[in-house]
Amino acid sequence: MTATSKPSLLVTRAIFPEVIERLSAHFTVESNPEDTLWDRAELVRRLQGKVGAFTTGVERIDAELLAQCPDLKLCANMTVGYNNFDLDAMTAAGVLGTNAPDVLTETTADFGFALLMATARRVSESEHFLRAGHWTRWSYDMFSGAEVHGSTLGILGMGRIGQAIARRGAHGFGMKVIYHNRTPLSAALEQDCKARYVSKQELLATADHLVLVVPYSAASHHSIGAAELAQMKPTATLINIARGGIVDDAALAQALKDRVIAAAGLDVFEGEPSVHPELLQVPNVVLTPHIASATEGTRRAMASLAVDNLIGYLLNGTAVTPLNPAAIHNR
Ligand code: 8YV
Numbered sequence: 001m002t003a004t005s006k007p008s009l010l011v012t013r014a015i016f017p018e019v020i021e022r023l024s025a026h027f028t029v030e031s032n033p034e035d036t037l038w039d040r041a042e043l044v045r046r047l048q049g050k051v052g053a054f055t056t057g058v059e060r061i062d063a064e065l066l067a068q069c070p071d072l073k074l075c076a077n078m079t080v081g082y083n084n085f086d087l088d089a090m091t092a093a094g095v096l097g098t099n100a101p102d103v104l105t106e107t108t109a110d111f112g113f114a115l116l117m118a119t120a121r122r123v124s125e126s127e128h129f130l131r132a133g134h135w136t137r138w139s140y141d142m143f144s145g146a147e148v149h150g151s152t153l154g155i156l157g158m159g160r161i162g163q164a165i166a167r168r169g170a171h172g173f174g175m176k177v178i179y180h181n182r183t184p185l186s187a188a189l190e191q192d193c194k195a196r197y198v199s200k201q202e203l204l205a206t207a208d209h210l211v212l213v214v215p216y217s218a219a220s221h222h223s224i225g226a227a228e229l230a231q232m233k234p235t236a237t238l239i240n241i242a243r244g245g246i247v248d249d250a251a252l253a254q255a256l257k258d259r260v261i262a263a264a265g266l267d268v269f270e271g272e273p274s275v276h277p278e279l280l281q282v283p284n285v286v287l288t289p290h291i292a293s294a295t296e297g298t299r300r301a302m303a304s305l306a307v308d309n310l311i312g313y314l315l316n317g318t319a320v321t322p323l324n325p326a327a328i329h330n331r
Pocket of ligand 1: 056057058078079080081082104242290292293294
């Protein structure tokens with residue numbers, strides 16, 4: 001970089017024009033308006049000479065990549081999840097990671113509830129039936145579903161999104177809310193969410209609707225598999241808006257086929273955008289393509305927070321939502 005030239009950034013995917021405009025005021029920006037999916041070698045090639053990257057939560061940033069990108073100082077995810085970052089490797093390399101929390105909490109909780117309602121009340125299944133021309137008469141038990149109001153809502157992972165779902169359930173639908181988390185909430189938060197802390201075992205056995213909102217990690221990988229599904233009520237529904245890989249999708253497809261549980265609603269999948277072929281065959285599952293945060297306002301807010309992080313850190317040394325502040329001392 002010469003004394004007058006701007007530092008260079010990479011924006012890995014197509015994004016709102018205002019993102020490029022705001023960044024271009026301060027940086028030389030290489031963007032991807034065609035939204036080409038770059039493989040890893042291409043990503044590494046394009047990161048050469050870049051001090052920052054605007055990332056979308058799927059670009060794997062690990063030691064092998066970092067060793068090849070010595071100029072990189074910051075990767076700013078526009079997502080709250082950051083399982084694409086190997087934070088230890090980033091800290092060791094002096095590369096800061098940032099995410100985009102808070103701005104998507106309520107929108108994502110809305111979608112969690114939408115998926116819960118669609119799953120419990122068999123919205124997709126009955127629409128397919130109608131579209132296929134099978135609706136010829138009313139019958140007393142046609143698409144009879146599970147009650148939502150007054151039922152027991154279970155939440156695995158009680159962070160910001162889990163709490164927002166709990167509030168909807170407790171205050172809007174008169175649900176009894178139980179949750180399991182690494183650490184229980186404060187008494188004040190429990191009261192606000194009208195939620196009661198239980199063991200994972202009690203959560204599985206008691207919930208009528210179980211919503212997964214835990215971050216993905218080695219510890220949460222396949223934390224819902226055949227054994228856990230077998231502990232749930234045969235009338236229960238399972239909702240995953242967290243990350244693919246938390247549920248063992250093969251085991252879930254089998255459990256849905258065998259009616260071990262009644263139904264599932266899934267926004268995230270192991271190895272997405274591929275979906276386990278058996279899940280595509282079973283009728284009692286609602287499938288959506290990872291859209292829980294997808295409203296225009298929220299996606300703009302998520303992108304804007306990533307821009308704030310890039311500008312804040314690379315120009316002024318202060319990120320808004322740093323994940324590994326220790327990285328700063330390793331440069
Ligand atoms: C993203 C999400 O849209 O923020 C997250 O962690 O899961 C979603 O809001 C998704 O990660 C895109 O890759």
